[in-house]
Amino acid sequence: MDRTIRSLRSTVRTAGFGGFIPSPSAYRRGMIRAERVLEDVVRIRVEHPGTYIGHVNLYLIELDDGRLLVDSGFRQTAGELVEELRRLIGGSRLETVLLTHIHNDHTGGASEVATAFGPKVRMHQRDIDVIRFMRETVEGGGRQLKALGLDDSLREEVLGFFRFNLQHLSMGYEPLIGGEEFRSRAGRWRVVPTPGHTPGHVTLFDERRRVLISGDHLLPNETSNVSYYPMEGYDALRSYLGSLVLTEELGPELVLPSHGEPFGNVRERIDYLFLHHEKRLREALASTGDGNSLMGVARGISWSRGRFDGLGPIDRWLALLETLAHLQFLINGGFVETRWDAGTVVYAATGRDASEIKEVLEEIRRRG
Ligand SMILES: [Zn+2]
Ligand SMILES: [Zn+2]
Incomplete structure (x- = not known):
C-alpha cells in the first residue's frame, strides 16, 4: 500500500476529504426518511452529518411498470438505502436507477442497489466518458492534472480521490442520451440533459405538471459547481448557462433538488x-x-x-x-x-x- 492510499484512507476515516465523504463513524442508522411529495413520487432524504452538503435527496417514482430510483446517495449509506427500498417498493420491481450525474453523493449506492434489485443503472454517456478520463488520469500517474496546472501535492490528493471514486464507478452503466421517457400513472417524466455541473448531467421533467427533478443543476441554497472537463468542444460554463436558459424555457413551477427543500421561483434563482x-x-x-x-x-x-x-x-x-x-x-x-x-x-x-x-x-x- 503506497503512502497516498494510506493517507487517503486515514483522511476518509477522519475528515472525509474535508467534508466530501461521510466518515463511517458519523453515520448512524435511522438517518433515512421517506416522504411522499407527489402522487407518484416519494422523496428519500438521506442525512450525512459531518459533510458540507448535510443531506442528499433521492426520488422514487412509481412507474406504470415498476419503480424508477433517481440517484443512489453515498456508498456509505447503501446498506440502509437497500433496506428502505425493500420497504417502499414492496411487491413491485425496481426497473431503473437513473443517475443524474457522476458525483459520489449520487452514484455511490448504485452498485449495492443493483445487486439487491437487478435494475438497469443509467447515466448520460458524457458522464460515462468522465469515468474514462478518471481512469486514464490514474493510469497516467496524473500527467493530465499536471498539464492542467495542479501542483504536486494537490495532484496526489486528486489522484487519491479518483482512485477512491473509481472503486464504485467500475460497474456497467447503460447510457442515456436525453429524451427518454418514463410513464407513471400521474405523469410522464422526460430526461432533459443539462450539462454544466458535469458534462453529462441530466434532469427529469414532467411537462404537464411542470415539475423538474433537478439533480445538482439547480439548487435552492447553493451555487452549483461548474466543472471544466478536457472534452473536445465542451465549454462548461457556456453549457451551464445554456442549460439554465433551457430550464427557464421549460418553465417548472416546482423543483425537486438533490440538496435542500423543494422550491419554485425558478426565474429569480436563474437571475x-x-x-x-x-x-x-x-x-x-x-x-x-x-x-x-x-x-x-x-x-x-x-x-x-x-x-x-x-x-x-x-x-x-x-x-x-x-x-x-x-x-x-x-x-x-x-x-x-x-x-x-x-x-x-x-x-x-x-x-x-x-x-x-x-x-x-x-x-x-x-x-x-
Ligand atoms: Zn454534483
Ligand atoms: Zn450532489
Missing part, C-alpha cells in the same frame, strides 16, 4: 446565478492581468467556503475546475489568451473590456 457567474468572470479576468497561473487566478476569486489556500484538497480541486471553466469561457469570448512559460500555461488579459462580459451574458440569457 441570481447569472449575476454570480458574471461576478466570478470579472474576478477571474481581473486576476489574469499581465499573466497568471491557474492557481494564481483561483487565488483571486472569492470562494463561498473561504480563501483558496485555506480550502481542503477536494474543494481546491473543484475550485480549480470552476476557475478553468471561467477561463475557458473568457478565452472563447476573446477576453483572455494563453501562453506557455517554462512548461506552464499562463493566462493573460487581452484588453477586451470587462464591462462587455455583461453583454455576452445577456446575449446568452436572451438566446440560450
Whole structure:
C-alpha cells in the first residue's frame, strides 16, 4: 500500500476529504426518511452529518411498470438505502436507477442497489466518458492534472480521490442520451440533459405538471459547481448557462433538488446565478492581468467556503475546475489568451473590456 492510499484512507476515516465523504463513524442508522411529495413520487432524504452538503435527496417514482430510483446517495449509506427500498417498493420491481450525474453523493449506492434489485443503472454517456478520463488520469500517474496546472501535492490528493471514486464507478452503466421517457400513472417524466455541473448531467421533467427533478443543476441554497472537463468542444460554463436558459424555457413551477427543500421561483434563482457567474468572470479576468497561473487566478476569486489556500484538497480541486471553466469561457469570448512559460500555461488579459462580459451574458440569457 503506497503512502497516498494510506493517507487517503486515514483522511476518509477522519475528515472525509474535508467534508466530501461521510466518515463511517458519523453515520448512524435511522438517518433515512421517506416522504411522499407527489402522487407518484416519494422523496428519500438521506442525512450525512459531518459533510458540507448535510443531506442528499433521492426520488422514487412509481412507474406504470415498476419503480424508477433517481440517484443512489453515498456508498456509505447503501446498506440502509437497500433496506428502505425493500420497504417502499414492496411487491413491485425496481426497473431503473437513473443517475443524474457522476458525483459520489449520487452514484455511490448504485452498485449495492443493483445487486439487491437487478435494475438497469443509467447515466448520460458524457458522464460515462468522465469515468474514462478518471481512469486514464490514474493510469497516467496524473500527467493530465499536471498539464492542467495542479501542483504536486494537490495532484496526489486528486489522484487519491479518483482512485477512491473509481472503486464504485467500475460497474456497467447503460447510457442515456436525453429524451427518454418514463410513464407513471400521474405523469410522464422526460430526461432533459443539462450539462454544466458535469458534462453529462441530466434532469427529469414532467411537462404537464411542470415539475423538474433537478439533480445538482439547480439548487435552492447553493451555487452549483461548474466543472471544466478536457472534452473536445465542451465549454462548461457556456453549457451551464445554456442549460439554465433551457430550464427557464421549460418553465417548472416546482423543483425537486438533490440538496435542500423543494422550491419554485425558478426565474429569480436563474437571475441570481447569472449575476454570480458574471461576478466570478470579472474576478477571474481581473486576476489574469499581465499573466497568471491557474492557481494564481483561483487565488483571486472569492470562494463561498473561504480563501483558496485555506480550502481542503477536494474543494481546491473543484475550485480549480470552476476557475478553468471561467477561463475557458473568457478565452472563447476573446477576453483572455494563453501562453506557455517554462512548461506552464499562463493566462493573460487581452484588453477586451470587462464591462462587455455583461453583454455576452445577456446575449446568452436572451438566446440560450
Ligand atoms: Zn454534483
Ligand atoms: Zn450532489
